[in-house]
Amino acid sequence: MTEPILPPLKPIPIKDRISVLFLEKGNLDVLDGAFVVIDKTGVRTHIPVGGVACLMLEPGTRVSHAAVTLASRIGCLLVWVGDGGVRLYASGQPGGARADRLLYQAKLALDDDARLRIVRKMYAMRFKETPPERRSVEQLRGIEGVRVRKIYELIAKQYRVDWKCRNYDYTEWESGDIPNRCLSSATACLYGICEAAILAAGYAPAVGFIHTGKPQSFVYDIADIFKFETVVPVAFRTAARNPNNPERDVRIACRDAFRQTRLLHRIIPIIEEILSAGGLPVPKRPEESVAPAIPNKEATGDAGHRG
Numbered sequence: 174m175t176e177p178i179l180p181p182l183k184p185i186p187i188k189d190r191i192s193v194l195f196l197e198k199g200n201l202d203v204l205d206g207a208f209v210v211i212d213k214t215g216v217r218t219h220i221p222v223g224g225v226a227c228l229m230l231e232p233g234t235r236v237s238h239a240a241v242t243l244a245s246r247i248g249c250l251l252v253w254v255g256d257g258g259v260r261l262y263a264s265g266q267p268g269g270a271r272a273d274r275l276l277y278q279a280k281l282a283l284d285d286d287a288r289l290r291i292v293r294k295m296y297a298m299r300f301k302e303t304p305p306e307r308r309s310v311e312q313l314r315g316i317e318g319v320r321v322r323k324i325y326e327l328i329a330k331q332y333r334v335d336w337k338c339r340n341y342d343y344t345e346w347e348s349g350d351i352p353n354r355c356l357s358s359a360t361a362c363l364y365g366i367c368e369a370a371i372l373a374a375g376y377a378p379a380v381g382f383i384h385t386g387k388p389q390s391f392v393y394d395i396a397d398i399f400k401f402e403t404v405v406p407v408a409f410r411t412a413a414r415n416p417n418n419p420e421r422d423v424r425i426a427c428r429d430a431f432r433q434t435r436l437l438h439r440i441i442p443i444i445e446e447i448l449s450a451g452g453l454p455v456p457k458r459p460e461e462s463v464a465p466a467i468p469n470k471e472a473t474g475d476a477g478h479r480g
Contacts, residue, residue, distance in 0.1 A: 184248045187373045188438040190226045192366045192431040195424055198233035201240045208243060223247045226373075226437060227365040229254050241265065250369040254361060264368060264378075273456050274375035278391075280453060282380050287451035291382045294450035298443070299398050314383055324401055332409040351419055352412040358420040359404035360396065362427040364389060367396045370440040395444060403430050 199210040208222040222243065227250045230236065236251070244251050244265065251265040281287045292313055296304040300320060304313055329336030334352050368378050371391055381390025407426045416422045431437065
């Protein structure tokens with residue numbers, strides 16, 4: 174029996190990857206075994222897709238079947254977004270879903286007591302204090318909204334930004350003021366890597382606890398925990414300079430902030446800590462469950478990592 178010429182694919186753990194890359198106006202394809210973007214002049218730009226957690230595809234991007242196949246095999250999330258990174262249209266599934274973890278997440282969301290405990294844990298992690306006692310999920314959501322608006326005002330004042338309110342129209346992107354455009358681009362970056370981490374850990378982006386009823390409800394839950402320590406200060410700091418291309422400047426600044434705060438290293442452990450607050454036992458993996466498509470022989474990934 175002949176030995177394989179190439180070693181089997183071995184995904185890089187999510188914590189060791191680049192957070193997010195934005196692509197526009199090019200054809201995403203696999204040529205000569207490499208993941209590349211080809212522009213209208215035929216110039217190839219190589220993308221180390223195995224080391225990227227999430228690719229944001231803006232208008233003008235075309236994706237080949239081979240590119241989607243390779244991205245799914247190595248666990249890179251593809252997200253189709255609007256111009257400037259706002260308006261999420263669709264996202265791929267990088268192969269991380271696991272029935273045992275999906276059922277565990279759904280069980281927690283459907284148990285009223287467990288859900289309340291998780292929401293209280295999220296509140297405590299976000300605001301660094303114990304939430305008020307004897308409050309429902311809806312009441313905590315209302316309290317949170319008031320505090321969030323106040324935090325926006327305080328951070329805007331810190332960076333001397335003229336702030337009115339969080340408001341923008343995604344159908345008329347240029348009509349929004351600079352601070353809101355910066356915030357929208359910054360949060361889009363955060364949502365992308367949070368969704369990539371959630372899928373890599375085997376959970377469902379749609380099954381949320383504070384946010385409900387949206388395809389990315391759990392993404393918003395997790396992103397809110399990190400938002401005010403990462404992307405919101407970046408957005409206001411960028412807006413204070415009144416740049417000509419605020420969306421691009423925000424993306425670059427977010428990339429640096431994610432690296433400095435080691436965000437990808439923290440997301441999956443935080444997810445596990447949050448869900449454990451529900452107080453329900455983690456189900457054991459069924460004996461008949463199918464193994465990952467690309468198994469790791471060595472335990473080098475995060476807890477719940479797809480490989």
